[in-house]
Amino acid sequence: MVAETVTIKKLTLADAEELLALSKKTFFYFFAHLNKADDMEAYSTIAFTLQKIQSELNNPNSHFFFAILNDEVIGYLKLNYGPAQTEFQDINAVEIERIYVLAEHHSKKAGHQFIDFTIKEAAIKKLQYIWLGVWEHNQKALAFYKKHGFEVFSSHEFILGSDKQTVC
Numbered sequence: 001m002v003a004e005t006v007t008i009k010k011l012t013l014a015d016a017e018e019l020l021a022l023s024k025k026t027f028f029y030f031f032a033h034l035n036k037a038d039d040m041e042a043y044s045t046i047a048f049t050l051q052k053i054q055s056e057l058n059n060p061n062s063h064f065f066f067a068i069l070n071d072e073v074i075g076y077l078k079l080n081y082g083p084a085q086t087e088f089q090d091i092n093a094v095e096i097e098r099i100y101v102l103a104e105h106h107s108k109k110a111g112h113q114f115i116d117f118t119i120k121e122a123a124i125k126k127l128q129y130i131w132l133g134v135w136e137h138n139q140k141a142l143a144f145y146k147k148h149g150f151e152v153f154s155s156h157e158f159i160l161g162s163d164k165q166t167v168c
């Protein structure tokens with residue numbers, strides 16, 4: 001597959017509705033068939049409201065980006081710095097909290113470009129490492145991260161609705 005260069009655009013509050021729609025769409029698309037409908041709905045009701053997305057966009061330590069290919073938004077990335085990180089809150093680190101590419105655009109290296117972009121951002125900010133959490137059963141993402149040099153260093157529980165899951 002020939003890689004196509006995506007444009008990476010930093011989001012502002014004006015992008016909240018488009019980001020909300022994409023966040024919900026990708027979350028259900030990739031995880032609904034692997035989880036109970038009640039758990040998906042319970043999580044989505046809290047995580048994917050316009051108010052929540054707006055407050056995340058307003059957080060100066062969280063940065064969102066769209067990947068745009070031929071004028072179409074094909075994915076998004078959320079990076080957290082300092083106190084916005086969901087764990088550790090190490091000022092020398094950046095967390096990739098969300099990285100999603102629409103299924104019809106997988107394996108075109110958009111995900112790879114998001115990782116490259118994060119590495120450059122980390123270098124500009126003189127950070128020492130990049131970390132993320134991934135569900136232990138998300139084999140595709142695990143393969144993707146391994147390929148990009150990530151290693152498992154810890155694990156914790158993640159609650160999806162009423163379901164306790166292990167994230168590493």
Ligand SMILES: CC(C)(COP(=O)(O)OP(=O)(O)OC[C@H]1O[C@@H](n2cnc3c(N)ncnc32)[C@H](O)[C@@H]1OP(=O)(O)O)[C@@H](O)C(=O)NCCC(=O)NCCS
Pocket residue numbers: 030098099100101102105106107108109110111112113133134135138139140141143144147
């Ligand atoms: C993980 C993700 C962002 C990668 O995006 P992408 O644009 O497809 O990634 P790239 O094209 O740069 O790299 C593809 C790599 O992912 C892995 N991959 C892609 N499709 C795969 C599949 N069907 N099975 C296993 N690994 C696969 C491979 O390592 C592949 O490398 P290759 O193309 O050289 O074989 C994307 O798969 C995605 O959005 N997944 C669903 C959401 C998700 O799980 N996000 C992470 C949450 S922690």
